[in-house]
Amino acid sequence: MIYWLIRFINNYRQYVIFAILILFSLFFLSLNEAKEISNLRKTSFIFYSLIDYLKSPVDDFLHLKNEFEILKKENTDLTQQLLKLKEYEKERNQLLELLNFERANPIKLLNARIILKSSDPVRNKFVIDKGKNDGVKLNATVFSYSGLIGYVSDLTSNYSVVYTINNLNIRISVKNARSGAMGILSWDGEKFKIYNVSKSADVKEGDLFVTSDFSSIFPAGLPVARVTYASQSSETLFYDITAKSECDLSEVKFCLVELGDLEKKKIKFLIR
Amino acid sequence: MNDRIIKSVFYLSLLLLFQLIVVEIISFKYIKPDVLLIGLIYFTLLNGQILGMISGFSFGLLMDILSAGVIGSNALSKLIATFFAGYFSREDVNEREIISSGFFLILFIASLIEKFVYIFITSNVDFKYLLIVYVNYGLIPTLATMVFSLFMLFFTRRSEVR
Numbered sequence: 001m002i003y004w005l006i007r008f009i010n011n012y013r014q015y016v017i018f019a020i021l022i023l024f025s026l027f028f029l030s031l032n033e034a035k036e037i038s039n040l041r042k043t044s045f046i047f048y049s050l051i052d053y054l055k056s057p058v059d060d061f062l063h064l065k066n067e068f069e070i071l072k073k074e075n076t077d078l079t080q081q082l083l084k085l086k087e088y089e090k091e092r093n094q095l096l097e098l099l100n101f102e103r104a105n106p107i108k109l110l111n112a113r114i115i116l117k118s119s120d121p122v123r124n125k126f127v128i129d130k131g132k133n134d135g136v137k138l139n140a141t142v143f144s145y146s147g148l149i150g151y152v153s154d155l156t157s158n159y160s161v162v163y164t165i166n167n168l169n170i171r172i173s174v175k176n177a178r179s180g181a182m183g184i185l186s187w188d189g190e191k192f193k194i195y196n197v198s199k200s201a202d203v204k205e206g207d208l209f210v211t212s213d214f215s216s217i218f219p220a221g222l223p224v225a226r227v228t229y230a231s232q233s234s235e236t237l238f239y240d241i242t243a244k245s246e247c248d249l250s251e252v253k254f255c256l257v258e259l260g261d262l263e264k265k266k267i268k269f270l271i272r
Numbered sequence: 273m274n275d276r277i278i279k280s281v282f283y284l285s286l287l288l289l290f291q292l293i294v295v296e297i298i299s300f301k302y303i304k305p306d307v308l309l310i311g312l313i314y315f316t317l318l319n320g321q322i323l324g325m326i327s328g329f330s331f332g333l334l335m336d337i338l339s340a341g342v343i344g345s346n347a348l349s350k351l352i353a354t355f356f357a358g359y360f361s362r363e364d365v366n367e368r369e370i371i372s373s374g375f376f377l378i379l380f381i382a383s384l385i386e387k388f389v390y391i392f393i394t395s396n397v398d399f400k401y402l403l404i405v406y407v408n409y410g411l412i413p414t415l416a417t418m419v420f421s422l423f424m425l426f427f428t429r430r431s432e433v434r
Binding site: 025027028029031041043044045054125190 | 345
């Protein structure tokens with residue numbers, strides 16, 4: 001028996017080794033959620049800091065003028081929005097006083113620079129130059145002034161990995177900002193699709209979808225995507241909707257990270 | 273033989289670093305060459321299927337760890353790619369003959385297989401969008417890898433002439 005086994009292994013050693021290595025790979029794949037593995041993953045941050053070190057001077061030199069123009073435009077847009085918001089805040093405070101509601105605390109935000117954008121079918125990610133030392137927490141929402149970018153999936157003292165919304169495995173609960181129609185946003189590898197929006201709902205091209213109250217990661221009301229195509233012609237009970245991300249993920253260079261504790265906010269919301 | 277393997281492992285380590293640092297910086301959207309795979313296929317054709325598979329698995333695993341990816345995904349996909357490439361390795365082949373004995377075709381097919389396995393095991397993509405995903409994350413990076421392998425060949429030849 002042993003002789004036969006040795007002969008078999010000797011004759012088919014490449015297949016035996018192949019099978020053993022496949023089993024090892026499957027074993028590692030099954031371990032992905034383990035804490036030890038996620039700690040092991042943090043070794044990658046060495047490379048991110050190296051990339052940051054190598055890339056920053058070149059980037060600064062090449063894109064300074066371009067970035068200045070983008071920031072100038074952002075600044076103008078934000079000033080306009082701020083003026084509008086100040087008006088709204090006045091109105092809101094008056095209404096809250098009238099209704100005797102509790103005033104919510106403002107969200108604490110942190111400005112961060114995107115130092116790396118990596119494309120991968122499952123884990124499209126950005127690396128930002130802020131980490132634990134700056135108060136960033138796991139699962140913190142990351143967005144730009146124009147819309148949602150993603151959430152913090154991994155972090156060390158000085159850097160964080162942000163999984164962007166254009167990932168095949170992410171599903172986001174969204175609602176139409178105009179009509180309130182609910183749906184699920186996902187990315188099909190090329191564009192954003194919004195599923196489960198009933199044909200009886202009101203959806204038009206150009207409508208903005210924002211995060212809904214049902215999202216387990218993101219706070220409600222953040223702009224996510226704008227409808228570019230909406231059709232009722234499919235044979236299902238739902239719309240066929242294609243959307244474009246509000247935030248241009250390929251162009252964005254800076255982002256905002258929410259520093260508040262989302263869990264506490266959710267619990268507070270549920271209690272209320 | 274041992275010298276050649278040690279030299280190859282050193283070059284593969286350099287390619288891994290290049291993939292993790294330089295390719296991450298120069299890649300644009302879906303255009304992301306896999307220089308490590310070029311090295312692994314070359315190594316497999318030069319050193320045989322078994323050594324190729326072991327290096328494919330080891331460097332794939334290292335890449336998973338160092339790139340914050342799904343641990344085991346690159347290990348498995350690169351293992352299968354090198355297993356395939358191993359069928360075309362010959363004992364008597366030298367470094368010059370590899371390029372002229374269908375290296376680019378083997379690399380092209382191995383890269384397509386590698387990307388297919390990677391996408392298949394790491395994403396729960398809807399079947400009707402599989403083709404789009406496979407073109408964007410399989411075919412385009414494979415073509416980028418092919419272009420990069422031509423550059424590598426060009427520079428290798430130039431350094432040989434010097």
